Amino acid sequence: MKSLCLVFLAATLLAGCNSSTTSGSGAAGATSAAALLTPGPWRGELATQGQKIPFLFEVKTEAGKPVVYLVNKGLNGEERLRCDEISAAGDSVTIRLHVFDAALVVRADGQDKLKGVWVKYDSKTPYRVPLVATAGAQSLFNGADSKDAASFAGTWKTTFTDGKDSYPAVGVIQQKGADVVGTFLTTTGDYRYLSGSALGSGLRMSTFDGSHAFLFEAKKEPKIKVTAANNEQTGLPRALAENAYRGELNGDYYSGKSGHETWTATLDPKAKLPDADTLTYLRKGESRLNFKFPSIVQGSSISPTDPKYKGKVVVLQILGSWCPNCMDETAYLAPWYAQNKARGVEIIGLGYERSSDYQQAASRLQKMKQRFNIGYDLAVAGVSNKDSVARSLPQLAKFLGFPTTIFLDKKGVVRSIRTGFSGPGTGQYYEEEKAHFNRTVDKLLKE
Structure with missing residues (x-):
């Protein structure tokens, strides 16, 4: 039984890793995927740790092919993450999940029902979580009644x-x-x-x-x-x-x-966190970051001392394509850069990926670049852990997590380091985050 399970897992991972088209290879694959994924709202449920984690998604038909949108609601309205890499093999369909190295692998389980697994390819050991999904508009959690609901606001x-x-x-x-x-x-x-x-x-x-x-x-x-x-x-x-x-x-x-x-x-209406500008800092006596990392464009490298950045304000974004908070920051920075680069500001994305292999890491960052239409430079800086950041940027005395944003003035001196990013799911905190970013850059541009 163990060997059969291993064969099935290998086949599942291979199907996901080879998904390079939006609806499978050939008309048969496209027909199978379209037949399995009924257009409209769906409710999925992940079974893990003895719990059931519900989620909502929607299937739409675009250019004759199925596209899946993961739907999440929050303080700033609704998020819809587009998943357009969908392939069919045999009786199963693999749905690659947005920018992440993960997928839903599903098959039919009755009328308008799916059964399968959520696969995390980028874990040290790729793992699967069982899931079921049912078509139709549904609530995340059943049994809620406003008549007896306590207030949690x-x-x-x-x-x-x-x-x-x-x-x-x-x-x-x-x-x-x-x-x-x-x-x-x-x-x-x-x-x-x-x-x-x-x-x-x-x-x-x-x-x-x-x-x-x-x-x-x-x-x-x-x-x-x-x-x-x-x-x-x-x-x-x-x-x-x-x-x-x-x-x-x-x-x-x-x-x-x-x-x-x-x-x-x-x-507690006055509850707040420590100042995000005080948590990550330079070692005593340091004022600059000295690095030279390979660009995602093979054969080239990136350093803050390159002529391209001379005399400009430079923002360093420490990120990973696997990191949802980094995704939120990137979704803000990419259009911001397009609108503001002419003011004399540059952004460098320092990618720390799950794989230590350059080709794999660069490929993940390339996908992120395409998904968010990133116009600034991206480099492969290391693997996705704090020790790797500490080794590659030894001037930092302390590094807490991804993302971290570092602001350099026109002379290349580190002027501010901000830990974390409050994204669009945080309501007013997201507005404050954007305002803080703009104040910091504006101040450095005026100097």
Whole structure:
């Protein structure tokens, strides 16, 4: 049985990796994909960690071929991630997921029903998560009733913990009846578009963008002061135990195949995170970044000392094509650059990819460049972990996460380093993020 499973997995991965056309090779493939993917709304469900993570998508027919849109709702409205690389092989269809190295591999399971797997190709060991999907307009979560739904609207001072370590976050939730949308902001980014329902005193929110599948669950409970006597019942980490409060919300956060954390939150309209401009910094005595990385254009390299950047304000974007927050920042920077490059500003994207192989890494970044119509330069800088960034940019004393944005003045001196990016799923925080970026660049351009 194990050998059969391995053969099936290899065939599935091969089918996904060889998907280079939008609807398979030849008319038979196109017909099969179109027949399997009924146009209209769909509801999918990922089965992982004993939980079910629901998501919504829509199938449309464009130029005679099926196109899938992942649909996520949030504080700034609706996100629709276009997935147009769809291929058919035998009785299965592979849907490559936007810019990410991942896919849905599905087959028919009755009338207007699909069964299959979500495959993450870019993991150290590619893994699969079972899924089912049903055609028709449906809610993410069933059973919500506005009559008995508790109110979860507001700004929440939040703490996540994996059992050992904890980190702060700010939760923002809007609610209409039993329907909720929101997100959580952390020091290294946000959890993007979250939506779901209030079910009595319970809250459930989920999202699926192709790279990440998240499920947040919580119960609303009375705020209780933590003491040594009751700490065993609070679930708070030891460091936060005494003289603190167990939050009004207490719940679980599930991520993908195995990620799990608990979280607690207290309503606090003044909740905020540490200043994003103070978290990443240079080593003492350093003022510049010295690097020379291969460009995604084979045979060329990129350095901030290149003549192209002389006398210009330069923005360094530390990113990865696998990173949804980096995708959000890129979706903003690409059109911004097109509109502002004539002012004397350049952007360099430093890509840290899952693969250490140059060709594979450059290919992933090329796909990102095409998807977002990126006009600025992209380089292959390393692999996607903090140690790789530390080795390739040794002038940095501390690096926390992707994305990180570094601003260089016209002399090449590092003037500001900003950790994370509050994307379009964060509502007003996204507007503040864009305003901060423009203020920083404007100030350096005036010097």
